[in-house]
Amino acid sequence: MTKIITIGREFGSGGRTIGKAVAEKLGIPCYDYELLLKIAEESGLSEQFIQERAENSSVSSVVARGLSGLGKHSYTSTEDYLWKIQKKVITDIAAKESCVIIGRCADWLLSDKADCLRVFIYADVKKRAERIVNVYGERKESPEKRIKDKDKHRSTFYYLHTDMEWGNVHNYHICLDSGELGIERCTDIIASLY
Amino acid sequence: MTKIITIGREFGSGGRTIGKAVAEKLGIPCYDYELLLKIAEESGLSEQFIQERAENSSVSSVVARGLSGLGKHSYTSTEDYLWKIQKKVITDIAAKESCVIIGRCADWLLSDKADCLRVFIYADVKKRAERIVNVYGERKESPEKRIKDKDKHRSTFYYLHTDMEWGNVHNYHICLDSGELGIERCTDIIASLY
Numbered sequence: 001m002t003k004i005i006t007i008g009r010e011f012g013s014g015g016r017t018i019g020k021a022v023a024e025k026l027g028i029p030c031y032d033y034e035l036l037l038k039i040a041e042e043s044g045l046s047e048q049f050i051q052e053r054a055e056n057s058s059v060s061s062v063v064a065r066g067l068s069g070l071g072k073h074s075y076t077s078t079e080d081y082l083w084k085i086q087k088k089v090i091t092d093i094a095a096k097e098s099c100v101i102i103g104r105c106a107d108w109l110l111s112d113k114a115d116c117l118r119v120f121i122y123a124d125v126k127k128r129a130e131r132i133v134n135v136y137g138e139r140k141e142s143p144e145k146r147i148k149d150k151d152k153h154r155s156t157f158y159y160l161h162t163d164m165e166w167g168n169v170h171n172y173h174i175c176l177d178s179g180e181l182g183i184e185r186c187t188d189i190i191a192s193l194y
Numbered sequence: 195m196t197k198i199i200t201i202g203r204e205f206g207s208g209g210r211t212i213g214k215a216v217a218e219k220l221g222i223p224c225y226d227y228e229l230l231l232k233i234a235e236e237s238g239l240s241e242q243f244i245q246e247r248a249e250n251s252s253v254s255s256v257v258a259r260g261l262s263g264l265g266k267h268s269y270t271s272t273e274d275y276l277w278k279i280q281k282k283v284i285t286d287i288a289a290k291e292s293c294v295i296i297g298r299c300a301d302w303l304l305s306d307k308a309d310c311l312r313v314f315i316y317a318d319v320k321k322r323a324e325r326i327v328n329v330y331g332e333r334k335e336s337p338e339k340r341i342k343d344k345d346k347h348r349s350t351f352y353y354l355h356t357d358m359e360w361g362n363v364h365n366y367h368i369c370l371d372s373g374e375l376g377i378e379r380c381t382d383i384i385a386s387l388y
Contacts, residue, residue, distance in 0.1 A: 120363065122363050122364065124364065167363060169314065169316050169361060169363060169369045169371070170316065170318065170371075172369075172371070173370075173371045173374045173375060174368070174369070174370055174371065174375065175363045175366075175368070175369035175370075176367075176368055176369075177363070177366070177367045177368065180367045181367060181368065181387070185387070189383055189386075192383075193375070193379070
């Protein structure tokens with residue numbers, strides 16, 4: 001039976017870095033960008049389109065859905081199609097091999113799977129702002145604005161597809177403040193729970 | 195310098211048991227009922243009154259506050275008095291000795307203290323319902339109703355005094371699902387972070 005670790009994370013919290021370090025420590029693969037490639041392959045859609053849509057829902061698409069009167073489980077057809085592919089890719093991977101999966105509602109998609117550790121990584125805005133400037137560089141927008149926008153898109157996407165609140169403790173087995181505990185300690189704790 | 199661990203916890207999650215086990219493991223005191231005794235001694239109020247009010251705010255008292263037009267930082271005088279005493283007792287203890295403190299908004303009261311690990315323990319309702327029947331026995335009300343009422347009082351009290359959402363990850367350094375991880379593993383993780 002495969003064992004999976006899913007990592008939900010706030011933008012700039014270092015959740016991806018932690019996920020990769022956990023996978024390396026445990027000698028299992030980590031799916032992040034690799035997931036996107038698999039979704040692209042399976043769907044025929046471009047990587048860029050998926051990067052924009054596979055985890056981020058624009059507020060306008062939510063409003064459009066609301067106005068359409070189609071209800072919460074109806075989407076514009078491309079989003080619906082993409083969600084189905086994403087679901088298939090993630091459940092297929094989880095059935096095939098033990099691994100770490102970053103983001104993309106994997107915690108919710110695999111919530112019925114017994115051997116799945118669901119993790120959420122967060123940190124305060126000040127520490128995340130410092131981190132994204134270090135990791136991704138300066139942009140025209142302030143790091144605080146970039147964080148707010150990215151988190152808003154992630155939480156909207158999560159709510160749209162799962163009806164659950166992104167970052168609510170009850171969706172995860174363990175939630176760690178990477179800003180206070182540090183990347184290394186978070187990695188050690190998660191690996192020790194595997 | 196003293197080192198403190200605060201444990202916020204959902205009713206029936208075993209947070210108190212975990213806190214006591216952590217304290218025992220680290221050889222430091224755990225303040226739970228002992229805090230109540232200190233508050234009683236300092237305030238002159240009865241233990242029973244404090245037990246009812248020092249962590250639980252009745253919804254009626256919140257409504258009364260709202261109707262009074264006194265705003266969020268004005269309370270009925272006894273509640274205000276009790277809160278001041280609770281604050282003094284907790285900050286005094288934290289300054290004097292390293293320890294574990296259970297509940298009572300200690301995380302928020304000590305949020306400025308550098309050496310304070312803020313923990314939140316939770317679990318799903320089903321597992322908590324089983325636990326409270328095992329630990330506290332059957333009551334006329336269903337365990338689910340008891341959980342709902344107790345958590346509502348704790349979150350109302352927390353919000354009333356801190357303006358923050360009880361159980362929101364950003365108020366804590368680590369949040370653990372005791373139902374999934376188990377009491378022992380939660381204890382080990384917290385003790386390892388001390």
